[in-house]
Amino acid sequence: AQKITQTQPGMFVQEKEAVTLDCTYDTSDPSYGLFWYKQPSSGEMIFLIYQGSYDQQNATEGRYSLNFQKARKSANLVISASQLGDSAMYFCAMREARNTDKLIFGTGTRLQVFP
Amino acid sequence: EAGVTQFPSHSVIEKGQTVTLRCDPISGHDNLYWYRRVMGKEIKFLLHFVKESKQDESGMPNNRFLAERTGGTYSTLKVQPAELEDSGVYFCASSGRAVHNEQFFGPGTRLTVL
Numbered sequence: 001a002q003k004i005t006q007t008q009p010g011m012f013v014q015e016k017e018a019v020t021l022d023c024t025y026d027t028s029d030p031s032y033g034l035f036w037y038k039q040p041s042s043g044e045m046i047f048l049i050y051q052g053s054y055d056q057q058n059a060t061e062g063r064y065s066l067n068f069q070k071a072r073k074s075a076n077l078v079i080s081a082s083q084l085g086d087s088a089m090y091f092c093a094m095r096e097a098r099n100t101d102k103l104i105f106g107t108g109t110r111l112q113v114f115p
Numbered sequence: 116e117a118g119v120t121q122f123p124s125h126s127v128i129e130k131g132q133t134v135t136l137r138c139d140p141i142s143g144h145d146n147l148y149w150y151r152r153v154m155g156k157e158i159k160f161l162l163h164f165v166k167e168s169k170q171d172e173s174g175m176p177n178n179r180f181l182a183e184r185t186g187g188t189y190s191t192l193k194v195q196p197a198e199l200e201d202s203g204v205y206f207c208a209s210s211g212r213a214v215h216n217e218q219f220f221g222p223g224t225r226l227t228v229l
Contacts, residue, residue: 004157035217044118045206045220052215091158100171101146101210103218105158 004092006106013082013113020067021077021109023092031097034075036066039089039108048090051075082113117141119221121207127227133195136224140189140209146170147190148210148218149182153203161205164190197228 003026013019025034036048051059051066059066067076079086089110093103120139128134140147149161161180162172166187175182179198184190194201204225208218 033215035215037220043124043204043222045208047217047219050215050217093158100163101216101218102148102160102163102171102174103150103158104160105150107155107157 004094004104004106006092006109008109009107010110010112013079013111015084015113015115016081018078018080019082019111021079021090021092021111023075023077023106025073025075025092025094027073027094027096029096029098033095034066034068035093035095035103036064036075036077037091037093038086039091040085041088045091049077079111084113084115087111087113119207119209119219121205121221121224123224124222125225125227127229128197129229130199131196133193134197134226136192136194136205136207136226138190138192138207138221140207141211141219144209144211144219145187146210146218147184148208149190149192150206150208151203152206152223153200158206161192194226197226199228202226202228 005024032053034051037045039045049061049064051068063080065078089108091108092106122137147164152158160174163170164184181193204223206223208220210218
């Protein structure tokens with residue numbers, strides 16, 4: 001069955017350092033998309049980055065990049081040069097082409113950035 | 116451009132009562148989704164509207180939950196009667212013509228059933 005696993009309930013990183021948040025997925029659909037969302041304390045979920053299963057290159061968006069390893073079924077989020085405002089919950093999600101548009105989420109990772 | 120809005124932000128009700136949650140999607144977005152996060156677990160899909168039609172309601176837990184989307188604009192999610200296990204955060208999202216058809220989420224409604 002389709003599933004998203006985030007094994008890190010919490011992570012700490014010092015300001016200006018890079019951090020990797022892990023995400024593994026399971027699907028039998030050859031066409032799928034992977035998303036990362038950030039949820040700050042205000043509650044709203046903010047879309048960060050997308051990776052398609054057929055994309056040849058790893059996605060990047062500013063300080064966010066996705067380390068996509070298709071054979072390992074992993075889609076780790078890398079945040080470079082962490083900032084205090086990066087402290088939030090981070091959710092990995094998957095959308096399968098055959099499964100309408102619904103997103104399947106992991107349990108999330110709480111990131112805390114300290115000075 | 117205004118984002119997805121949800122009302123109320125919090126609701127505390129007693130078991131057996133009725134609660135109605137409202138979601139206003141981003142203007143022009145045909146797709147509207149409801150999700151729910153129960154206490155520390157993953158966020159789970161409830162249903163998907165395309166305009167006023169239910170495209171997928173496979174995630175609705177039982178017939179105590181009723182979702183509507185009048186005229187393809189705002190949506191309501193009614194829980195009647197509420198049970199203790201319905202407590203959680205209910206998220207609404209919408210999508211339109213974004214590059215990756217990503218969903219834009221509202222801040223959620225935190226529902227507590229006592």
